[in-house]
Amino acid sequence: MMSEITISEINDLFESVYKTYGYDFREYNPDHLKRRLINRMALSQIGSFGELKRRVIAEPVFSSLIFKDLSIQVTEMFRDSSFYEAFRASVIPFIKTYPFVKIWQAGIASGEEVYSIAILLREENLYDKCMIYATDFNQHALEQGMEGVYPESKIKKYIRNYQQAGGKASLSDYIVHDYNRIIINSDLRKNIVWANHNLVTDKVFSEVNIILCRNVMIYFNKELQEKVHALFLESLANGGFLCLGMNESFPASSIMKNYSTFDVRNKIFKKKYRALSHMK
Numbered sequence: 042m043m044s045e046i047t048i049s050e051i052n053d054l055f056e057s058v059y060k061t062y063g064y065d066f067r068e069y070n071p072d073h074l075k076r077r078l079i080n081r082m083a084l085s086q087i088g089s090f091g092e093l094k095r096r097v098i099a100e101p102v103f104s105s106l107i108f109k110d111l112s113i114q115v116t117e118m119f120r121d122s123s124f125y126e127a128f129r130a131s132v133i134p135f136i137k138t139y140p141f142v143k144i145w146q147a148g149i150a151s152g153e154e155v156y157s158i159a160i161l162l163r164e165e166n167l168y169d170k171c172m173i174y175a176t177d178f179n180q181h182a183l184e185q186g187m188e189g190v191y192p193e194s195k196i197k198k199y200i201r202n203y204q205q206a207g208g209k210a211s212l213s214d215y216i217v218h219d220y221n222r223i224i225i226n227s228d229l230r231k232n233i234v235w236a237n238h239n240l241v242t243d244k245v246f247s248e249v250n251i252i253l254c255r256n257v258m259i260y261f262n263k264e265l266q267e268k269v270h271a272l273f274l275e276s277l278a279n280g281g282f283l284c285l286g287m288n289e290s291f292p293a294s295s296i297m298k299n300y301s302t303f304d305v306r307n308k309i310f311k312k313k314y315r316a317l318s319h320m321k
């Protein structure tokens with residue numbers, strides 16, 4: 042089935058999707074798009090690509106299923122514990138010297154990553170001078186994040202991650218157990234602004250000191266990664282930090298040269314102090 046969908050069919054479909062719905066997947070990695078479409082065809086018992094395309098364009102309810110399929114939401118609290126350890130050891134000392142800190146977490150899925158950073162800031166007595174902008178283009182995911190309610194079944198893994206990440210207390214200090222769910226304490230939410238933001242089509246909304254965009258750009262092609270990096274460069278204050286996913290890197294040396302590699306293994310980069318005219 043995989044070989045039956047061609048790149049030009051994929052391009053054609055996502056051109057029509059863009060024109061019909063305004064959602065822009067035209068520069069997503071074609072292998073990712075292909076895998077997700079084939080999966081959807083199997084789940085919805087669709088026999089041909091033509092039928093898939095017809096349904097995507099004619100049926101808004103079906104199209105929203107596709108959009109959901111395409112935004113992979115895998116996430117967890119303190120995912121890649123060594124990243125959080127490194128963030129605590131090397132970024133936190135800088136944050137301590139700032140009077141006020143703005144953090145943009147882009148592509149946050151259901152919000153576990155946002156609460157992980159919030160907990161870390163709380164443990165370092167920095168939470169009250171921080172503002173976290175938590176954004177994603179998937180409204181459903183954002184709403185889950187805002188609610189901060191997660192299945193109890195995940196807690197064992199989250200506790201393990203938290204401990205491996207050098208957590209200073211107990212994860213239970215930050216959550217309430219409620220039957221088969223865990224609920225994040227309201228105290229951790231007060232400095233978080235949740236907003237729908239599409240990295241492909243929306244602009245910079247604020248100058249920030251730290252950007253986390255982890256495991257999002259792996260789904261984009263090189264050109265789109267470059268555009269999103271330009272957005273981050275514009276948004277990040279000089280000397281600010283950019284944190285990428287463990288398997289991510291810069292798409293071009295022209296972008297990389299704006300950063301000093303602060304912690305290569307954990308993908309933490311520091312924006313160089315330069316005049317804006319030298320950024321290009």
Ligand SMILES: C[S@@+](CC[C@H](N)C(=O)[O-])C[C@H]1O[C@@H](n2cnc3c(N)ncnc32)[C@H](O)[C@@H]1O
Nearest residue numbers: 112116148150177178179239240241255256257
């Ligand atoms: C795999 S999750 C990563 C979650 C979290 N950052 C982590 O590392 O655990 C990828 C997220 O990126 C979001 N995403 C994908 N394309 C996006 C776009 N164009 N604009 C904003 N968010 C996007 C998806 O909706 C999804 O929630």
